Every structure is written in structure tokens, then in C-alpha cells.
Amino acid sequence: MGNLENQWLTSLTRRTAIRSLMTGFVASTPLLRGQQDPYRDHSRVPAMRELVNAFDFEAIAFAKLPRDAYDYTALGVEDEFTLRRNRQAFAWVELIPRGIVDANSVVTATEVLGTQMAFPIMIAPTASHLSLHPEGEMGTHEGATAASNTPYIISNNASFPVDKIAKAASGPIWFQLYPKETLEDNRELIEIAQDNGCKAIVLTYDGAAGNSATGPRERALHDRHLGSNRLEQDANNGGDKTRATQGRRPPRARKYGLTGSGVGLDWKWVDSVRAVTKVPFLTKGILTGEDAAACVEHGVNGIVVSNHGGRAMDYGPATLEVLAEVVDGTQGRIPVLVDGGFRRGTDVLKALALGAKAVCLGRVPRWGLAAYGPAGSQRILEIVQGKLVMAMAATGRPTLASIDRTLVRTDF
Ligand code: FNR
Numbered sequence: 001m002g003n004l005e006n007q008w009l010t011s012l013t014r015r016t017a018i019r020s021l022m023t024g025f026v027a028s029t030p031l032l033r034g035q036q037d038p039y040r041d042h043s044r045v046p047a048m049r050e051l052v053n054a055f056d057f058e059a060i061a062f063a064k065l066p067r068d069a070y071d072y073t074a075l076g077v078e079d080e081f082t083l084r085r086n087r088q089a090f091a092w093v094e095l096i097p098r099g100i101v102d103a104n105s106v107v108t109a110t111e112v113l114g115t116q117m118a119f120p121i122m123i124a125p126t127a128s129h130l131s132l133h134p135e136g137e138m139g140t141h142e143g144a145t146a147a148s149n150t151p152y153i154i155s156n157n158a159s160f161p162v163d164k165i166a167k168a169a170s171g172p173i174w175f176q177l178y179p180k181e182t183l184e185d186n187r188e189l190i191e192i193a194q195d196n197g198c199k200a201i202v203l204t205y206d207g208a209a210g211n212s213a214t215g216p217r218e219r220a221l222h223d224r225h226l227g228s229n230r231l232e233q234d235a236n237n238g239g240d241k242t243r244a245t246q247g248r249r250p251p252r253a254r255k256y257g258l259t260g261s262g263v264g265l266d267w268k269w270v271d272s273v274r275a276v277t278k279v280p281f282l283t284k285g286i287l288t289g290e291d292a293a294a295c296v297e298h299g300v301n302g303i304v305v306s307n308h309g310g311r312a313m314d315y316g317p318a319t320l321e322v323l324a325e326v327v328d329g330t331q332g333r334i335p336v337l338v339d340g341g342f343r344r345g346t347d348v349l350k351a352l353a354l355g356a357k358a359v360c361l362g363r364v365p366r367w368g369l370a371a372y373g374p375a376g377s378q379r380i381l382e383i384v385q386g387k388l389v390m391a392m393a394a395t396g397r398p399t400l401a402s403i404d405r406t407l408v409r410t411d412f
Contacts, residue, residue: 029059048372048379053387054343054364057380061132061370068223069131073366075219076310082318083310086341089318092411093350095395103393108385110400112335112358113280113302115172115199118148119385120400121348124306124339124360125176125202125284130159132370138168139369143377145171150381153202153360156189166196174200176284179265179273187276194279201277202304205265206285206312217311267298274299282337285312287322289329296333303330305338309362320351321412324405327355345387352400353407 031046051057062070076083108119123144130136136159144150151172154165166173175193180186190201274281283295284304295303305319305326319340327336338351339360348359361384368380397403 029062031056031059032063048376051379052383054367054380054384057364057367057371057376060372061367065132065370068220069370071219071223072128072131073126073363073370075217076314077217077312078314080310081314082307082316085318086307086310086320087318087343089320089412090341090344090347090350093320093354094409094411095346095349095353095391096407096409097394098396098407101393101396101398103389105398106389106392107399108389108392110358112151112337113200113282115151115174116149117151117172117358119150119388120352120356120358121150121381121385121388122174122337122358122360123150123152123365123381124304124309124362125153125155125204126362126366127155127157128159129366129369132366133373135369135374136160137165139374140365140377141165141169141171141173142374143365143368144381145169146374146378147381148385151199154193154198156204162193162196162198166198173198174202176202176204177273178204179269181264183272183276186273190273190277194277198279200280200282200302202282202284203270203273204284204306204308205270206306206308267294270300271298286326287316287319289325292326292329292336293331296330300334302335302337304360305336305340305356306360307340309340320354323351323354323356324410343384345384345389345391348384348388349391349395349397349403350408352403353405354410355405 031051045060045063046056051060061073065073110117110120112120112122123140129140133139135142137154138160141152141154144152146169149171151174153174153176154162155176156178158165162175173196175190175198177186177189177193180189193201270283280301281299282302282304283300284306285308286292286295286303286305287307292303303326305323307313307316307319319338323336323338330336335357336355337358337360338356339362342348342351342359342361343364351359361381364380364384365377368376368378370376372379392398392403395407397407
């Protein structure tokens with residue numbers, strides 16, 4: 001064996017170093033530490049029924065996914081300040097319980113813009129489910145339907161076309177739209193979504209400046225050098241899976257190398273796209289009372305308070321911090337949904353108390369799908385739903401109508 005070959009066989013490569021780091025991460029999660037047999041040096045992957053909360057699924061997803069697929073789900077932009085703040089904010093809201101309530105009397109069913117739901121919980125639009133499981137978005141839809149018909153907002157950047165996802169199960173679906181350059185391109189996507197049974201269109205306008213070579217999602221850019229660039233490509237397909245590919249115009253060149261769909265957006269544009277939409281039209285990414293009031297003024301039917309799970313712009317506030325301001329900005333005229341860091345039943349309850357009509361989960365169903373396929377998406381949703389019921393009973397708020405701001409004391 002030559003010197004070089006010897007070196008190659010024995011040296012610590014970047015890849016093996018990273019693999020050891022990953023093993024360290026998994027081993028240090030409370031769930032997997034709890035699985036270790038104290039008498040023998042091995043660990044095992046737990047069965048799904050052993051998992052008790054949404055965080056437990058993340059550890060399994062981490063263990064099962066390639067590094068870049070895990071990172072694509074986990075990452076936030078740049079310093080990931082907003083990503084962390086979304087979670088931290090739940091610690092700044094205390095629940096003040098009231099009275100004695102029969103847990104059997106809890107009622108969670110509600111309705112948002114004509115869509116019935118058994119719990120005020122929906123699935124937020126997230127891209128590229130194929131990177132998590134071979135059944136991709138069809139698996140997510142199946143899991144969501146099995147979990148008491150949880151409504152599922154299909155991402156514009158899904159791995160599969162809307163018609164295929166829609167046919168996979170019977171639960172309610174909405175469609176999320178990223179702005180396209182021409183009204184015709186927007187109309188085409190909206191009509192396909194409507195024809196396939198989507199009951200609302202959600203326009204995401206944050207994340208305007210996308211992933212250029214120096215783009216904000218630095219974790220993904222670093223992972224590029226691990227060998228696969230598959231995910232960022234998939235996430236930037238601009239709805240290609242759903243739209244016809246023939247005769248498409250190439251994107252216009254942009255100043256300063258900006259990519260992404262938000263360049264050129266204004267309220268006139270929103271008005272024109274809303275006008276070609278027949279189902280309720282929502283905007284996602286609102287963070288101030290002022291923007292909320294503008295949405296009402298422009299005839300938008302609902303709002304999703306969102307910072308894209310900390311993936312669009314860093315150093316913004318947590319969504320929970322600004323929720324009450326946005327709700328006040330609408331003066332109760334349109335429903336307000338919220339997402340960003342929701343993992344537990346108490347998290348959902350806090351948002352409802354601050355005025356949200358429902359909460360959307362982004363990473364949670366992704367962890368479920370990656371860990372155990374459609375059954376995992378179902379189970380993880382059921383865990384959050386069950387924990388909401390417990391939280392409502394424990395705080396003496398058996399109905400959604402009985403949840404108001406007197407339930408919480410906020411530290412922001
Ligand atoms: C997203 N999000 C998102 N939003 C959107 O409007 N269209 C999209 O295609 C995507 N894609 C996407 C991919 C991944 C991997 C994540 C984690 C998120 C944002 C998503 O809808 C939602 O705002 C956040 O995920 C909410 O935060 P949590 O629940 O993930 O903490």
C-alpha cells in the first residue's frame with residue numbers, strides 16, 4: 001500500500017468529522033439518551049408510539065435524513081436570531097388558569113374562511129417534501145387527513161403538482177402562491193389550485209430576496225459543498241411542478257443579483273391578483289398592525305402572521321410578540337392566523353389567547369413525515385392536538401370562545 005493510499009484510509013476526512021458531530025447531536029437529545037441501555041453500549045431507534053412530543057420526532061428525522069435535507073428544514077437566515085426568538089417568545093407568555101373545568105367538556109372545532117377544522121391547527125406551506133420521504137406531499141396530505149382532517153396549505157414549491165397531492169386524500173387543502181412576474185402566470189397557478197379543490201389562496205410575500213450565491217440561508221450554502229444542491233434547486237422551482245413548462249419566459253435579470261419572487265411587488269399588484277382569485281385570498285408574512293390595516297383596506301380576506309419560520313429576514317421579532325398588534329390592526333374584520341415555532345398545545349393556546357383564529361405548523365409535520373412517513377405526520381399532529389385539549393382543560397377554558405387575553409400575562 002502506497003503512502004497516499006494509507007493516508008486516505010486513515011485520515012479524518014471532513015465527511016467523517018461531520019458524521020461524528022451528527023452522532024453526538026443525536027446521542028445528546030433527551031429522547032435518544034433515554035433509550036440507551038445502561039448495561040450495553042448501544043442505542044436503538046424508538047417506535048413511534050414511544051415519542052411523547054413534537055421535539056422527539058426531530059431527533060428521529062435528524063437520524064434518518066441526509067445532512068442537507070435535515071439542515072434545509074432546520075435552518076434560519078444568517079445568524080438565525082429570529083429562528084431562535086420564535087421559540088424563546090413562548091417563555092415570555094404565562095398562562096393564568098381559571099376555575100375547575102371538566103376535561104370532557106372541551107370543544108376545539110372551528111371554521112376559518114369557510115374551511116371547517118376539528119382543531120384550530122393547520123399545516124403551513126413548506127417546500128420539497130420529497131426530500132423527506134418518497135411519498136412527499138401526498139404523504140403529508142394523507143397524514144393530515146388521518147389526523148381529524150387537518151387543513152393543509154400546499155406550497156407553491158411542492159415537489160409534486162397540486163392535482164396529484166389533492167387526489168392523495170380528502171382533507172381540506174389551500175394553496176400558497178409565490179408572486180410570479182405577470183398576472184397571467186399568477187392566474188394560471190391560482191386557477192389550477194382552485195380547479196383542484198383548494199379552498200383558499202395564501203400569497204407569501206416575505207422572502208422577497210432569495211438565494212443568490214451570497215444569499216441569506218448560509219447553512220444551505222455551506223451544505224452545498226457536502227455534495228448535493230438538490231434542495232435549494234427544488235425550493236426555487238417557482239411552481240414549475242404545477243405550471244405548464246412550455247413557452248415559459250425566462251426570468252428578468254435583476255439589480256444587485258437579487259433572486260426571489262418579491263422584487264417588484266406593490267399593493268396594486270396585490271389588488272390585481274386578488275381580483276382574479278375566486279376563493280378567499282390571504283397574505284402571509286404580515287408583522288405589523290399598519291400592514292394588517294392595509295390588508296383590510298385592500299380587501300384581503302385573512303392574514304398569516306409569519307416571519308417564514310425565521311427563514312426570510314433575520315433580526316425581526318418573534319411572531320408571538322407582534323400577534324396582538326396585528327390582530328388589533330384588523331379591528332376584528334378579518335381572521336388572523338399565525339405560525340413560527342409552534343410545537344406544543346400550550347403554544348397554540350397562547351396564540352389563541354392573543355387573538356389568532358388558528359395556528360399553522362411548518363417544521364412539525366415535516367419531522368413527522370421524515371421520521372415515520374404519513375403515519376408520522378398524522379401522529380405528530382395528533383400529539384399537538386391532544387396537548388391543546390389538555391392545555392385548555394388545565395387552564396379552565398373549555399371552548400375557543402372562552403379563550404381571550406385574560407388567559408395570558410406577557411413579558412413583551
Ligand atoms: C417554509 N416556509 C414556506 N413558506 C411558504 O410560504 N412557502 C414555502 O414554500 C415555504 N417553504 C418552507 C420550507 C421549509 C423547510 C420551512 C421550515 C418553512 C415557511 C412556513 O410556511 C412557515 O412560515 C414556517 O415554517 C413556520 O415556522 P415553524 O412552524 O417551522 O417553526
